[in-house]
Amino acid sequence: MANPWCFFWFVSKKPIIWQPWNTQIDFQNMNTFDPSDRRNFIKKASLGSFAALLGTDIVFALPKGYLPVALENDPQKLFGKHKDLIVRNNLPWNVEPPAHLLDDKITPADKMFIRNNGLVPENIDVAKWILTIKGEAIDQEKTYTLEELKTKFPRHTYHLVLECGGNGRSEFYPPTEGNQWELGAVSCAEWTGVRLKDILADVGIKSNAVYVGFHAADLHLSRDANKEAISRGIPIDKAREDETLVAFQMNGKDIPLVHGHPLRLIASGFPASVSGKWLTALSVRDRVHDGEKMAPPSYSIPCDPVEAGAEVANENMCIIEKMPVKSLITYPKSGAMIKENATLGIRGHAWTGESRITKTEYSIDFGATWKPCQLERGKNKYAWQGFEAKVDFPKKGYYEVWVKATDDSGMSQPMLTPGWNPKGYLNNACHRIAIKVT
Numbered sequence: 001m002a003n004p005w006c007f008f009w010f011v012s013k014k015p016i017i018w019q020p021w022n023t024q025i026d027f028q029n030m031n032t033f034d035p036s037d038r039r040n041f042i043k044k045a046s047l048g049s050f051a052a053l054l055g056t057d058i059v060f061a062l063p064k065g066y067l068p069v070a071l072e073n074d075p076q077k078l079f080g081k082h083k084d085l086i087v088r089n090n091l092p093w094n095v096e097p098p099a100h101l102l103d104d105k106i107t108p109a110d111k112m113f114i115r116n117n118g119l120v121p122e123n124i125d126v127a128k129w130i131l132t133i134k135g136e137a138i139d140q141e142k143t144y145t146l147e148e149l150k151t152k153f154p155r156h157t158y159h160l161v162l163e164c165g166g167n168g169r170s171e172f173y174p175p176t177e178g179n180q181w182e183l184g185a186v187s188c189a190e191w192t193g194v195r196l197k198d199i200l201a202d203v204g205i206k207s208n209a210v211y212v213g214f215h216a217a218d219l220h221l222s223r224d225a226n227k228e229a230i231s232r233g234i235p236i237d238k239a240r241e242d243e244t245l246v247a248f249q250m251n252g253k254d255i256p257l258v259h260g261h262p263l264r265l266i267a268s269g270f271p272a273s274v275s276g277k278w279l280t281a282l283s284v285r286d287r288v289h290d291g292e293k294m295a296p297p298s299y300s301i302p303c304d305p306v307e308a309g310a311e312v313a314n315e316n317m318c319i320i321e322k323m324p325v326k327s328l329i330t331y332p333k334s335g336a337m338i339k340e341n342a343t344l345g346i347r348g349h350a351w352t353g354e355s356r357i358t359k360t361e362y363s364i365d366f367g368a369t370w371k372p373c374q375l376e377r378g379k380n381k382y383a384w385q386g387f388e389a390k391v392d393f394p395k396k397g398y399y400e401v402w403v404k405a406t407d408d409s410g411m412s413q414p415m416l417t418p419g420w421n422p423k424g425y426l427n428n429a430c431h432r433i434a435i436k437v438t
């Protein structure tokens with residue numbers, strides 16, 4: 001007799017597909033878990049079982065370094081990200097939101113881009129976490145536990161923009177290598193921590209200090225423990241700014257694992273690559289830090305402009321410091337339709353690594369005329385500043401709304417993609433959205 005299950009297989013319309021992504025994990029509330037639960041959660045994931053995420057046991061051990069394929073392309077599942085984030089790469093994880101998801105004043109964790117150079121650290125033991133301060137420009141190495149950092153120094157909270165140096169890379173022509181970021185590799189969260197300058201003062205640094213480099217706990221992609229995934233740094237003046245933090249909280253909670261739990265350097269205004277996640281050590285250097293991805297061509301642009309597509313020798317490249325003036329329209333979503341004679345409210349954020357945005361304007365005629373937007377001041381230096389405007393359209397048809405920000409020194413955003421560079425950094429061209437009036 002034929003196997004009755006075979007018969008069933010043929011008559012049923014479809015095999016039943018098990019969908020692990022239907023199992024809900026409450027990532028947003030992860031920080032309210034009992035701390036031991038949180039540790040267990042991370043440990044479980046790192047042991048390769050991923051059972052909690054899959055909602056069932058994995059019967060045969062996965063090879064080391066493998067993600068269960070059911071979770072492979074799912075930052076929603078792994079990191080609690082919003083379902084509409086775009087995955088640019090999953091080894092390492094590079095994920096960005098579309099512009100309209102960045103509408104919040106303070107970017108919530110689920111809408112924040114992820115930019116990793118290596119692998120998210122495994123087996124984080126918060127109780128044993130140590131920050132070491134070392135380097136040529138101090139007398140004696142010093143260490144702090146998390147508890148010491150939190151109790152010894154005053155706490156500060158700031159709204160701080162983190163923008164990847166390669167944000168907007170996808171618009172460069174000829175194309176440049178790297179994650180093809182569109183507009184979403186930027187965030188503005190509320191970061192809480194202690195000032196790096198307070199720690200440096202406590203350690204005591206020598207007068208020959210010129211740079212502070214970070215070291216972190218993430219593994220190199222090769223899993224070679226002797227290699228660092230990334231170890232960048234900042235000039236000593238930047239390290240001494242009030243807003244440069246060694247942070248342990250984001251948006252009022254422990255920093256999410258993928259954003260640097262339990263400790264992170266935050267130096268807003270520079271490319272976000274200097275804001276080292278999973279911070280384990282800081283080197284106070286008597287020279288420009290020479291860690292992984294610090295030297296040109298990484299995070300560097302030609303010191304003098306070059307022709308698009310040109311090859312540039314490393315010695316003619318300069319390390320990027322301050323990020324340029326920029327803005328993003330976060331409402332409405334590009335492609336919105338409105339009725340004839342209706343007024344459209346637009347809004348978004350503007351920011352700069354230099355000083356302050358003093359003007360935001362919009363145009364619906366490709367820059368022939370500009371009208372002012374209302375602009376907020378922003379909570380502190382390096383916070384993004386909200387803008388909004390009410391836009392009227394003369395008649396039915398297709399329009400583009402363009403927004404342009406200007407800072408207090410008169411620096412503004414170009415309408416065209418600016419200065420081509422071999423690695424595709426610093427595209428601060430105006431953002432534009434499509435509107436159909438019907």
Ligand SMILES: Nc1nc2c(c(=O)[nH]1)N[C@H]1C(S)=C(S)[C@@H](COP(=O)(O)O)O[C@H]1N2
Pocket residue numbers: 112113114115116117118162163164165187216217218229230258259260271272273274275276277278
């Ligand atoms: N330890 C460590 N820190 C890191 C990185 C990394 O790969 N490892 N990536 C850097 C880069 S290039 C960027 S743009 C930001 C991204 O921060 P986010 O993932 O929290 O948005 O973190 C920076 N800090």
Ligand SMILES: [Mo]
Pocket residue numbers: 115163164165166271272273
């Ligand atoms: Mo980055």
